[in-house]
Amino acid sequence: MQNQNNSQESNRIGVGIFIVIVIILLILAGAAGVYYASLKQEKPKDLSDTTVKSFDLMEESKMVHRTVDDVLLMKRENWQLRDTGRRQHKDLLEVSGADVVWTDREVAVGVPVTTELEGASRWVQEHLRTTDVKTIREEKSKWHGMEAWRLDVGIAVKSGKDNERNFTTDTIFFFHHGNLTNRDRDIPRISKEERRNDEKSRTNDDRSRNDDRSRNDDRSRNDDRSRTDEGKR
Structure with missing residues (x-):
């Protein structure tokens, strides 16, 4: 009788150990799945990847919108903010034929007359410097007929080994x-000296963007010629 009780006790212990092992294995499998899924999700997008037919930058766009809002709202006691709403854009990549989808918007920021417009832009850029938001360009502009300063920010997406493309x-x-x-x-x-240096820097940036655009156009034409020649052969 005692042997039978010992046997039942051993069986119960064995079943308990088996259940614990199964639970541990399930937890490990789940953790591994989450880990590999996160690795896959964190893989940076590359616009030169011809196996991808569509690049969705909607989440990246939302991230920029939220970050810009957070920075601007730091000045809510001094500035007046107005958002025109988000619009969806779709662009077609010439080389791969893939489409790129993202959102953009305009934000009007009223500042006190004692605040320089370019200075307000600098303040925003400084607070965006530690984020993933890309400063694309800035320049004198007009807003509803009034003197204004325009600042374009957005996303920088990898496009080949050493290149990237900006989306405002x-x-x-x-x-x-x-x-x-x-x-x-x-x-x-x-200061006047800072303003001159900024103007010179913006001029150089514009030239660099034009050179990059010309190189990309040449590369696209060469790719088109290569595909045409292969088709003829």
Whole structure:
């Protein structure tokens, strides 16, 4: 009788150990699945990948929108913000024929007349510097007939080994709003020398973008010729 009880006790212990092992294996399998899924998800997009027929940048666009909002709202006591709403865009890559989808919007930012428009743009760029948001370009502009400063920010996506392509998601217009009276004491005035250096830097950036665009156009034409020659053969 005692042997029978011992046998039943051993069976119960064995079943318990088996269940524990199964649970541990399931937990490990689940963790491995999450790990490999995260690796796959974190793989950076590459616009030169011809096996991909569509590049969805909607989540990246939302990330930029949220980040820009977070920075601008830091000045909600001093500035007036207005968002025009998001629009969806689709572009076709010439080389691969894949489409790229992202969203963009315009944000109008009224600042006190005592704040330089370019200085407000600099303040925003400085707070975006530690994020994944890409500063694409900035320049003098107009907003509803008023003097303004335009800042374009967005996403930089890998396009080949050493290249990347920028997609503008947020176009920010800074303009003077006469009803705003709180001074921006953390935005210093820009000296003439700094302004000259900035203008020179923007000119060089424009030339660089034009050179990159020309090289990409030449590369696309060469690829088209290669495909045509292969078709003839």
